[in-house]
Amino acid sequence: MRKNILNAKRSLVLFAMMVVLACSSSAFAGGATITIINLDGPNEGFNDPTPAAPVGGNPGTTLGAQRLYAFTFAANVWGATLDSPVPIVIQAAFNPLAPNVLGSAGATSIFSDFGSVGLYPGPEFPNTWYFSSLADKRAGAELNPGSADINAQFSSNFNFYLGVDNNHGAQNDLVTVLLHELGHGLNFANAVNELDGSQPLGQTDIYARHSLDITTGLTWDQMTQAQRAISAKNFGNVVWNGANVTADAPQVLVFGSPEVRVLTPAAIAGTKQFGTAAFGPTISSLASPLSATIVPAVDVDEDGVAAAFTTADGCSPFTNAAAVAGKIALVERGGCGFAVKGRSATNAGAIAVIIYNQLANANAAPPGMAGDGINDAFVLIPAVSLTRADGLAIVGQPGATGSIGKDPTIRAGADTLGRVRLYMPNPVASGSSGSHYDTIAFRNLLMEPAINPDLTHNLKAPDDLTLELLRDIGWFPDADLDGSADNFDCEPNSNLAPTVVIGGCSSGVPNTLFTSGCTISDLIAHIAANSKNHGKFVSGVAQLGDSLVTAGIITSAQKDAMQSCAAGSSIP
């Protein structure tokens, strides 16, 4: 049944039952034109006629119209943020996706070793994949005519907030989700299969080139496939090494990185990957880190089953409470709820509790620990979770000391050198594909794996670091779309007239663009700005004309035409 529906839908598309929507932002004064191809058929998705009341600045009066308005809004945010001379084409639809699947996006194609036109720089590195839209921008031309750059589809079953004012309350904001997913389509993602470290054709990509493993000192393009697979699990030790992100991170990320550390002995010391609890004080609420000896708790074996024997799960009162009091308690996961363990540790007088994975979760990441609604209120100390390997390492080192709290010298989400961390938990966890910022970043960032409710619709500092990362991979600013990056452009807002016009006088001389990013008109404008009087201006234009003639750019007659216009003007 479903298949028939899909086939029918495609047929409708084939018969042009689609709407092409060109949602242009400031396309002709920098920016990027983003074109949305609506693949939905009549009465579905973007065309759903179900009446809807306007909400949050979205004036649509049908469900479909509201989806379209929100999608266009998000596309325009991106369009106003990036600069590209080549329209970015997104083919989009709202479909009845599988349960719990709310949407997807991705590049349609990847390119490497492409050429470029005019001043456009082409790829920064050879043998390096770029997603379609970024490749087009750097080529200054459409590399794959007739094809879209980004696929995007979202669930027509899910009740997104469709307003555009970000006032979504407990609902999930469609605009934010779109900004995130389209960000991935614009190359905020690598092309690596992190489960085995492989790359398409064995060739690196521009995102991977900036993924730096600080343990090995290698970026992902410098690694073997096996090294990448290991690095993909090197929690807390893979950072983004791009200059733009690092430069703006201090505007966005606050000092006070939440950390769980083993302090001694040196053999197991270091920052540990941890999970947080939905009960007890949060790490962020601690005025200063809690440091103490870590003491494995001992309790009775509740079930009496030999095969499940454990006196380490903290499910009943600790029999070594005196040893635990004033220390950090260490208990094993399983046997009862997390909050029960937290309550036991609280009752024993511990200052914090660490819960490490049991054998059944030996290869699992430290879990986020839910409460049970019964014991939560009795947990008065911070609780964190660790991997089984880290937990057993501590058990094996009696007298080990540790700390739980915020490191006031490190920004939340950055390393000690201020480089922003990528999310690489071990083992693989949701959102762990290296194509996200680390979840401990704060303030929260758009490109973390979770869509946090406090995100804004702003893509750059001081609210976010998404644009900065895209700058690092080659989305350079180019207000006049001449292919010359603004920070190197002789004139970032060039005069784009086809011929040179001086003081309203058309010289008829072609307005040539030079590799510096200036046109002849720009150079004349600069002369005008630096001339104290009309005579100086006319003289300056004459000198420019002579240089252009000498270089073979214009003829003597054209120089005379420019000279005549300059002389007849009232500049300055």
Added chain:
Amino acid sequence: MRSKQESYSGKTKWSKGTRVGVVVTLVLLCAAVAASIALPRSSSQASPKKYRATKEIVLDKTTGKVRIPTQEETDAMVSQISVLTNRSSEGLSVNQSPNGMKSMDLQGRFNSVMLGRANADGTTELRCVFTIQEAADFLGLEAE
């Protein structure tokens, strides 16, 4: 002012009129594009692995309560996520142009997928994933 001794190997910038023409052309082109494109949705590349749901993550519209997904629902989500997040380039072809450019049509693979996990309080927690393993971790799906 910058030196006049700059390199003069430039080109004429696009005029506004030219750019408008480009966009008009593009919009017309889009009709042809759409006719040849369909979004990837199903499942010839679905994961062969079978998963079992273990957590209450689906909001039942009938009861208004969260429940564990049925096996049919689980299979549907695993199939869809597996196709979209397929990060293997096996079977994808590389085109090489005379100028050296290489391109690869990803055939709907390498997508990121936004997942939602319903909570008992009526809210939905969102997570973006790139692999079925990540999705399984978030949704509480266990491989059988």
